[in-house]
Amino acid sequence: MAFSVNFNGVELSGMVDGFTAITRNIGSNWNNSTRNRLRIGADFINSSIGSKSITVNFIANVKKDRFVTTRNSIASALNVTEPAPLIFGDDPNKVWYAIPDGAPTLDESSFYQAIGSITFLVPDGHAYSSYSNVLNLSNSGGVNGSITPNSDGSVDVTINNQGTLPAWINLTLTNNHENGYFGIAGVNGSLEIGKREEVDGVVLHNSEILYDSKTDPKFSKFVSAAGKPHPEWTGAGTNGTIGYQEYNYKSSNGQQKTMKGVKLIDPGSQTGFRGGMTELVLPPDSNGDSGAVNFYAWFRLFTWTTALGQTGVMQILFTDENDNFVAGYGTLKDDKTGNIGTVGFWIGGPNKGQWEHIPYVANNGEQTGLKDNNTMLNDNRGQLDFAKQGATLGFYWKGGHRTKVVPELENVAIHKVKFFFGNWSTNPRGTMTHMVIRDFWCRKDNVQKWDDLPNRYKQGSSIDISMGDGGVSIDGVSSITEIVTGTEPFSIPPGISKLKIIQSSWNSTPPDVQITWQERIL
Numbered sequence: 001m002a003f004s005v006n007f008n009g010v011e012l013s014g015m016v017d018g019f020t021a022i023t024r025n026i027g028s029n030w031n032n033s034t035r036n037r038l039r040i041g042a043d044f045i046n047s048s049i050g051s052k053s054i055t056v057n058f059i060a061n062v063k064k065d066r067f068v069t070t071r072n073s074i075a076s077a078l079n080v081t082e083p084a085p086l087i088f089g090d091d092p093n094k095v096w097y098a099i100p101d102g103a104p105t106l107d108e109s110s111f112y113q114a115i116g117s118i119t120f121l122v123p124d125g126h127a128y129s130s131y132s133n134v135l136n137l138s139n140s141g142g143v144n145g146s147i148t149p150n151s152d153g154s155v156d157v158t159i160n161n162q163g164t165l166p167a168w169i170n171l172t173l174t175n176n177h178e179n180g181y182f183g184i185a186g187v188n189g190s191l192e193i194g195k196r197e198e199v200d201g202v203v204l205h206n207s208e209i210l211y212d213s214k215t216d217p218k219f220s221k222f223v224s225a226a227g228k229p230h231p232e233w234t235g236a237g238t239n240g241t242i243g244y245q246e247y248n249y250k251s252s253n254g255q256q257k258t259m260k261g262v263k264l265i266d267p268g269s270q271t272g273f274r275g276g277m278t279e280l281v282l283p284p285d286s287n288g289d290s291g292a293v294n295f296y297a298w299f300r301l302f303t304w305t306t307a308l309g310q311t312g313v314m315q316i317l318f319t320d321e322n323d324n325f326v327a328g329y330g331t332l333k334d335d336k337t338g339n340i341g342t343v344g345f346w347i348g349g350p351n352k353g354q355w356e357h358i359p360y361v362a363n364n365g366e367q368t369g370l371k372d373n374n375t376m377l378n379d380n381r382g383q384l385d386f387a388k389q390g391a392t393l394g395f396y397w398k399g400g401h402r403t404k405v406v407p408e409l410e411n412v413a414i415h416k417v418k419f420f421f422g423n424w425s426t427n428p429r430g431t432m433t434h435m436v437i438r439d440f441w442c443r444k445d446n447v448q449k450w451d452d453l454p455n456r457y458k459q460g461s462s463i464d465i466s467m468g469d470g471g472v473s474i475d476g477v478s479s480i481t482e483i484v485t486g487t488e489p490f491s492i493p494p495g496i497s498k499l500k501i502i503q504s505s506w507n508s509t510p511p512d513v514q515i516t517w518q519e520r521i522l
Contacts, residue, residue, distance in 0.1 A: 004089030005056055007098070007120075010077045013089070015070060016116075021057040022088065027522040028052040028125035049522070052122040053101065054086070060106070060114045067108050070116075074104065078118070086120055087130065094127040094521055096120070126165055129519040135159060136514040145496070149510035153177075157499035159492055163519030166491035168468035170516045173501070175462075177509035180455040182463065183502045189490030193463060193472060193482050194456055198504060205446045207454050210282050210292070211417075212441035214460060218244040219262050219440075225277040225418060226268075231317050231325035232346055232353070233273070240268030240276030242421050249434070251379055252366040259302065259379070261438040264312070264421035264431060275313065275422025282415055285447045291321060291413030292444035294389050298475060300382040300439040301331065303374070305362045309336050309429035313422045315346070316437070318388070321415040325352055327393050329386050330420075331377065331435070333362055336427055343376070345395040349406040356404075358397060362432065382438060383476030388414060389445070399478045417442065455504070456482075467491065492517070 003022070004013040013019060029050035034042035060070045083097040101121035108114045135144040135157075145159040161167050166188065173182060180198030184191045213219060230236035245263045250256055268274045284290045299316060315330030325348040332354075333341035342357040361370050365378030375381070376398060387394040387401075391410035394401040417440075423431040443454065457463065457474070463482075464473045467489040472479050492499075501513065 006085075006087045006089075007077060008080055008084035008086075012074065012077060012118075015073045015077070016058040017061045017113075019056050019058045022090075023053075023055040025052075028122075049125045052096075052125045053119055054096065054098065054122060055117055055119045057115065057117045060116065061112070067106065067114055070114070071106055074106075074116075074118070078104065083123060086122075093130050095130045096122045096127045097124060098122045125522075127521045129163065129521070132516050132518055134514065134516050137512065147513050151508065153503045153508040153510050155501040155510050155513050157501065157513065157515065158496060159499060159515065160496050161492050161494050161517070161519060164494055164522045165520035166493050167517045167520055168466075168489075168491050171465040171467065172512075172514040173463045173465070174512040174514075175457045175459055176511055177507050178455040178459050179457040179507045179511070180504045182511075183500075184465075185500045185502075186490055187493060187497045190487055191465070191467070191489055192484035192487040193465070194484070194504075196484070198455060199506065205448060206286075207296075207443050207445045208285050208447050209441065209443045209454050209458065210285070211280060213439050214441070217260070219278075220244075222262070222278045222280045222419065225279040228277060228279075229323070230277065230420060231319050231323055231418065232315075232328060232348075235273070236420075236422060237268050237270030237272065237274030238277040238420070239270060240264065240274060240422070241266040242276035242278055242419065245436075252364040257379065259434070259436055259438070261302070261436040262419055262421075263436050264423075267421075267423050267425070267431065271425045273422060273424055275420055277418055277420045279416050279418040282417065282442070282444075285444050287447065289447075291415045292388075293411060293413045294445035295414045295442065296385065296387045296445060297417070297440065297442040298383070298385045298477070299329075299437060299441075300476075301377050301384060302379055302382050302434055302436040302438055303331050303333075303341065303362055303377045303432060304364045304379070304434040305333070305339055305341075306433040307429060308339050309427070310362075310432045311336055311423055311427050311429070312432035312435050313420070314435040314437070315344075315418075315420045316386070316440070317346075317418040317420060318386070318414045319416045319418065320412055323416065324348065324412075326409060326412055326414055327386065327388065329384065329395055332357065333432060334424075336429065339363065340372075343397060345393075345402065345404070347393060347404055347406055347409075348412075349408040351406075356395075356402060379434075381476065385477055396477055465489070 031050045032047045033045040036042050078100040083099045086096040086098040098120035101119045104118040106116040133144050140147040148156040181194035227239050246260045311333050313332050315328050317328040318326045328346035332344050341362040342359050344357045345355050347355045360372045363374050365374045367373050385396045391407050394403045470489045
């Protein structure tokens with residue numbers, strides 16, 4: 001019987017004249033620990049599943065230089081430094097993460113035909129399904145299980161793990177109402193996210209959403225600030241035009257896409273450094289008070305050059321009521337020959353200017369091997385945030401917040417948000433093709449009012465939980481501290497089991513639930 005063997009994306013079957021046998025045995029290595037009794041027998045202590053070996057045999061017919069070619073090509077394909085996907089043609093729905101073990105053989109003693117064997121070590125001791133299972137409301141009731149929203153805001157989930165081992169699920173919860181807490185219970189454990197005691201009103205210190213582009217998708221509440229001084233760069237021209245645009249483009253994988261957001265339309269007529277600016281005056285809170293000493297903003301950016309040497313600047317700037325600079329988050333590319341840009345954090349106060357800049361390659365995230373590959377600002381990501389809590393300024397980048405304390409800003413309130421896009425008129429290679437602010441929302445924290453509380457999870461926000469590694473993110477921002485101490489991620493057993501998802505006791509609107517997982521098979 002001949003069959004195909006694919007390792008690390010390489011079809012080994014094309015290098016030989018046939019794989020003729022495979023030894024997978026049954027299951028894996030069961031390791032049992034016992035302790036001898038005084039005279040007869042032993043007491044069982046525990047049992048564990050160890051690694052697994054898989055051996056395949058192949059033949060190679062005699063042709064000129066065939067054995068040399070076979071040896072070299074197989075050796076090259078097997079030269080990996082960590083376990084890689086291994087898929088057999090007779091069982092294509094399973095993938096083993098394996099690494100060659102020992103010395104592959106090639107017996108060339110026969111004049112007509114050589115035979116060989118390769119042994120693979122599977123450290124995990126099991127296979128994974130080569131596909132991901134998806135369970136949500138649209139396919140509820142099918143082979144993967146069911147999702148049942150309840151009138152009290154909870155959700156009952158029946159999940160069918162068709163593997164032979166426990167599996168780790170990825171869970172996405174999309175809030176259909178403001179919410180402060182999730183409890184997720186299964187047969188193998190429970191995990192809690194948020195704050196059990198968070199209430200829906202009558203609190204001393206509230207947070208209030210001041211603006212959300214989801215309800216203003218064309219950013220119509222931002223008005224032109226053309227000609228006004230740039231808050232941080234003295235002398236920068238601002239008489240250009242920026243505004244909302246929708247345009248089609250081809251992504252790095254050739255897929256046709258549509259981009260929507262605020263973009264530079266015309267850099268203006270001024271020579272030197274120039275651009276356009278628009279601004280949002282923050283509305284007053286529910287007490288009628290303007291300005292926010294404690295402030296949070298979430299935004300989604302996209303940057304991508306399509307030619308070396310393109311340059312440009314995109315900033316979100318926060319100022320007080322007199323347009324004095326408080327802080328800013330943005331990107332800067334002044335590399336006029338290559339493709340290196342920086343993400344920048346700007347601060348106000350007595351030492352006004354760029355506090356920190358971090359380099360990245362201004363591609364679309366497709367060059368995954370590069371140290372500074374654009375993993376944050378490509379067209380699939382871009383989620384960032386900024387916070388001011390008194391004198392502390394926080395800027396999110398790559399899984400964490402970089403903070404700077406500026407004592408002189410402790411009692412300074414943010415009153416305005418400005419978007420600035422610019423470039424140098426002297427650069428013949430032009431402005432970066434893609435500099436877009438796609439989404440923006442902001443809130444004021446510590447509003448002292450006995451009123452309804454905009455809770456930690458706003459309506460429409462999504463919480464992603466990876467049970468396998470314990471990762472938690474809110475709207476794309478890593479938020480591992482949201483896990484309630486004493487609870488931890490858990491797996492689902494083989495077969496049919498139940499999950500129960502509950503929310504804050506006052507929230508009776510069930511969330512949207514989606515669960516994905518790969519099965520694990522002995």
